[in-house]
Amino acid sequence: MTAPAPIAMLAELTxxxxxxxxxxxxxxxxxxxxxxxxxxxxxxxxxxxxxMGVLQLHLSGGEPASRRDLTELVTAAREAGLYTNLITSGxxxxxxxxxxxxxxxxxxxxxxxxxxxxxxxxEIGGYRGGFARKMQVAEWxxxxxxxxxxxAVLHRRxxxxxxxxxxxxxxxxxxxIEVATVQFHGxxxxxxxxxxxxxxxxxxxxxxxxEARTRLKGRLVIDxxxxxxxxxxxxxxxxxxxxxxxxxxxxxxVLPCHAAQTIPQLTFDRVQDKPLSDIWHNGAAFNAYRGTDxxxxxxxxxxxxxxxxxxxxxxxMAVVGDxxxxxxxCIKSPHHKDLQTQADAFSGRDDAPLVYRDAPAxxxxxxx
Amino acid sequence: MQTTxxxxxxxxxxxxxxxxxxxxxxxxxxRAITLDAVGHAILTEVDGTRSFGEITGxxxxxxxxxxxxxxxxxxxxxxxxxxxxxxxxxx
Numbered sequence: 001m002t003a004p005a006p007i008a009m010l011a012e013l014t015x016x017x018x019x020x021x022x023x024x025x026x027x028x029x030x031x032x033x034x035x036x037x038x039x040x041x042x043x044x045x046x047x048x049x050x051x052m053g054v055l056q057l058h059l060s061g062g063e064p065a066s067r068r069d070l071t072e073l074v075t076a077a078r079e080a081g082l083y084t085n086l087i088t089s090g091x092x093x094x095x096x097x098x099x100x101x102x103x104x105x106x107x108x109x110x111x112x113x114x115x116x117x118x119x120x121x122x123e124i125g126g127y128r129g130g131f132a133r134k135m136q137v138a139e140w141x142x143x144x145x146x147x148x149x150x151x152a153v154l155h156r157r158x159x160x161x162x163x164x165x166x167x168x169x170x171x172x173x174x175x176x177i178e179v180a181t182v183q184f185h186g187x188x189x190x191x192x193x194x195x196x197x198x199x200x201x202x203x204x205x206x207x208x209x210x211e212a213r214t215r216l217k218g219r220l221v222i223d224x225x226x227x228x229x230x231x232x233x234x235x236x237x238x239x240x241x242x243x244x245x246x247x248x249x250x251x252x253x254v255l256p257c258h259a260a261q262t263i264p265q266l267t268f269d270r271v272q273d274k275p276l277s278d279i280w281h282n283g284a285a286f287n288a289y290r291g292t293d294x295x296x297x298x299x300x301x302x303x304x305x306x307x308x309x310x311x312x313x314x315x316x317m318a319v320v321g322d323x324x325x326x327x328x329x330c331i332k333s334p335h336h337k338d339l340q341t342q343a344d345a346f347s348g349r350d351d352a353p354l355v356y357r358d359a360p361a362x363x364x365x366x367x368x
Numbered sequence: 369m370q371t372t373x374x375x376x377x378x379x380x381x382x383x384x385x386x387x388x389x390x391x392x393x394x395x396x397x398x399r400a401i402t403l404d405a406v407g408h409a410i411l412t413e414v415d416g417t418r419s420f421g422e423i424t425g426x427x428x429x430x431x432x433x434x435x436x437x438x439x440x441x442x443x444x445x446x447x448x449x450x451x452x453x454x455x456x457x458x459x
Contacts, residue, residue: 005388007400053388055400083395108380108397147380147397175453176397218451
């Protein structure tokens with residue numbers, strides 16, 4: 001099968017992070033990783049990405065500001081011709097560093113928000129004083145003039161703060177806010193009972209978003225990721241597997257999505273061993289769920305099969321134990337009712353403790 | 369979009385020639401929009417100093433097309449970009 005060229009690449013520069021958010025999308029098992037790609041390897045990967053058609057580069061982590069060479073990496077990305085976006089909690093960025101990133105040509109900043117009050121944000125991030133530092137960073141971002149997206153990550157404990165999060169985006173001068181209800185992969189899967197929104201919360205959030213979109217039209221763009229366990233149809237995950245985007249891990253594995261390592265049937269290539277375009281076009285993991293040939297019923301005979309491509313493969317694996325199954329969020333899945341019952345049960349466990357993300361073991365930055 | 373409006377691409381929004389797909393795209397925060405020939409022609413005229421009226425007047429002359437038609441087409445296109453915060457307008 002001939003795949004279209006990808007538009008976007010997520011570069012997970014490091015798994016290191018000062019925060020310990022209980023919904024982190026990094027793998028639950030990070031112990032095996034003992035070294036990160038060095039500056040020159042990342043620069044080569046950026047060039048290979050641009051040459052095969054990637055337009056948008058997202059520098060992420062962990063916390064990308066934990067890399068000492070972040071400015072050099074931004075320079076390399078811009079030299080490769082990529083639109084360069086920094087996805088950050090803000091922790092580790094100083095005004096001087098932001099000015100260096102500005103000079104290096106950084107195009108856009110996406111700042112995460114764990115809560116709208118210091119109490120909430122610091123509890124969820126597991127990092128005391130994090131909220132105050134983030135607010136300081138937001139001020140510097142505004143002063144320098146970087147285009148800003150605020151990324152509010154929402155779940156049962158902080159969904160009531162959504163109206164304030166939208167106000168904060170306006171106050172910061174953000175052009176866009178992502179209202180992202182937690183998706184249950186990685187660490188979030190361990191925290192379904194602590195984080196699952198109630199059905200009422202999910203419905204209320206949708207209403208708030210609809211109202212705010214009308215009120216703020218032309219001022220603030222709102223992208224919305226709903227609480228999908230409470231939906232009737234699954235998300236079009238990654239825009240379709242192996243059609244739009246790819247993800248490179250800190251140690252060079254190339255994944256079709258950030259959670260793909262949770263599918264034990266898949267094997268992954270590394271940027272150290274093969275050109276990126278070879279991995280994208282011929283890699284076993286990329287071809288595993290491209291198109292529709294891999295599907296089972298009810299997907300095979302469904303008229304939505306090229307709308308949502310059967311939903312999320314990692315969610316099918318996590319919930320049903322079969323990565324080729326219909327995403328159980330789908331109303332046509334035989335597991336849909338069970339999932340909704342589970343979601344309601346999880347959302348009622350008010351005493352469930354947060355399981356914080358561990359720091360990666362043995363990870364070291366490459367020698368300079 | 370009024371004829372006196374001055375459209376401008378804000379910081380973080382720029383034209384880019386996509387060599388792989390042989391197309392012009394508008395790169396914006398976490399978005400890439402493929403431009404057709406008309407969209408590209410309009411945006412290359414947007415310089416932050418000339419008004420919508422001047423831009424569409426120049427395009428009508430260059431392509432020997434009725435100015436009303438050009439204004440109608442470009443207005444919808446630019447308004448859509450504006451509503452997504454990919455275009456700023458001053459007066």
